[in-house]
Amino acid sequence: MSDMFFLIRNGIVLGYRGYDTAITIPAGTAKIGDNAFQNHPIIQEVTIPDSVNRIGFYAFSNCRKLTSITIPESVKKINKHAFDGCTALKQVTYHGVKFAPDAKIALEEVFHVIDSKDFTSAESWTSAQRYSLLWGMFSQNPEDKDVLAGIKKNFVKMFKYLIDENDVQTAEKVLKESKLVNKRNLESITKYADEKQASEILNLLKESQEEK
Numbered sequence: 001m002s003d004m005f006f007l008i009r010n011g012i013v014l015g016y017r018g019y020d021t022a023i024t025i026p027a028g029t030a031k032i033g034d035n036a037f038q039n040h041p042i043i044q045e046v047t048i049p050d051s052v053n054r055i056g057f058y059a060f061s062n063c064r065k066l067t068s069i070t071i072p073e074s075v076k077k078i079n080k081h082a083f084d085g086c087t088a089l090k091q092v093t094y095h096g097v098k099f100a101p102d103a104k105i106a107l108e109e110v111f112h113v114i115d116s117k118d119f120t121s122a123e124s125w126t127s128a129q130r131y132s133l134l135w136g137m138f139s140q141n142p143e144d145k146d147v148l149a150g151i152k153k154n155f156v157k158m159f160k161y162l163i164d165e166n167d168v169q170t171a172e173k174v175l176k177e178s179k180l181v182n183k184r185n186l187e188s189i190t191k192y193a194d195e196k197q198a199s200e201i202l203n204l205l206k207e208s209q210e211e212k
Contacts, residue, residue: 016040021065025049032059034079041065044088050074055082064088071095083107096140099133117146131161135170142177155180159189168200175208 003026005018011030016023016037022045025032029049034056037043040063048055050072060066062085070093071078083089089101097114101107105125113122113133122130135158137147151158162171175181186209193202 016043021045023047025052027051030054032056034058035061037063039063044068046070048072048075053077055079057081058084061085067091069093078108078111080108097133097136098139099136102129105129117144117150119150127157128161131158134158135162135167138178139170139173142173148178148180152180156185156188159185160192163189163193163196163198163201166198166201168204171201172204175204181208 005016005020006013006026007015007017008026008029011028012033013025013029013031013036014033019042021042023043024047027049028051030051031054032048032052035058036056037046037060038058039061042065043063044065044067046060046066046069048069048071051074052072053074054077055071055075057079059079059082060069061081061083064085064087066086067088068091069083069089073095075095087103092099092101092107092110094111094114099110101110109121110133113119114137117137119130119134122133131154134147134150137144138151141147159171159174162174186205190202190205190209193205
């Protein structure tokens with residue numbers, strides 16, 4: 001992929017005329033302009049460098065083949081409708097937090113929760129939607145007090161979600177790196193893992209029981 005296919009003026013990406021399905025915005029770019037990639041028919045993956053601080057209105061709207069995008073912590077402002085109509089999105093990494101978009105929740109809402117850690121604003125979401133995002137935030141920073149407090153309120157239910165999703169990697173991280181587990185809730189989630197025949201997570205739980 002060559003930077004020559006990007007239309008850039010004064011540090012702002014105004015458009016892309018290439019045909020690569022996976023693109024990386026050129027380093028040194030400060031802003032992705034309004035409508036810059038709107039309706040692009042080919043782009044599937046986008047990586048944004050940490051020089052970018054703003055994503056404009058409708059920047060990626062109706063990129064219907066876009067499946068993955070990585071947005072660094074340098075991005076402080078994402079204007080409205082930047083990702084409207086990106087119906088194929090399967091993974092978004094925002095400020096280090098990976099999550100799977102849900103068509104029923106605007107990305108702006110998810111970005112707000114990650115930035116503000118205001119989990120009350122996610123009360124209208126389904127349990128699975130809340131749990132998925134909280135575990136994503138935990139994986140990015142397992143020592144974040146606000147995230148840990150949000151998980152602690154519903155720890156057993158949230159760990160059962162990991163079992164249902166067979167998320168072995170996150171389950172192992174929880175058992176090894178957090179203080180969320182105690183003897184009482186460990187017995188409950190171990191029993192559930194046994195019922196669900198989640199063998200890998202069950203083995204991790206049994207090891208944790210032995211250590212305690």
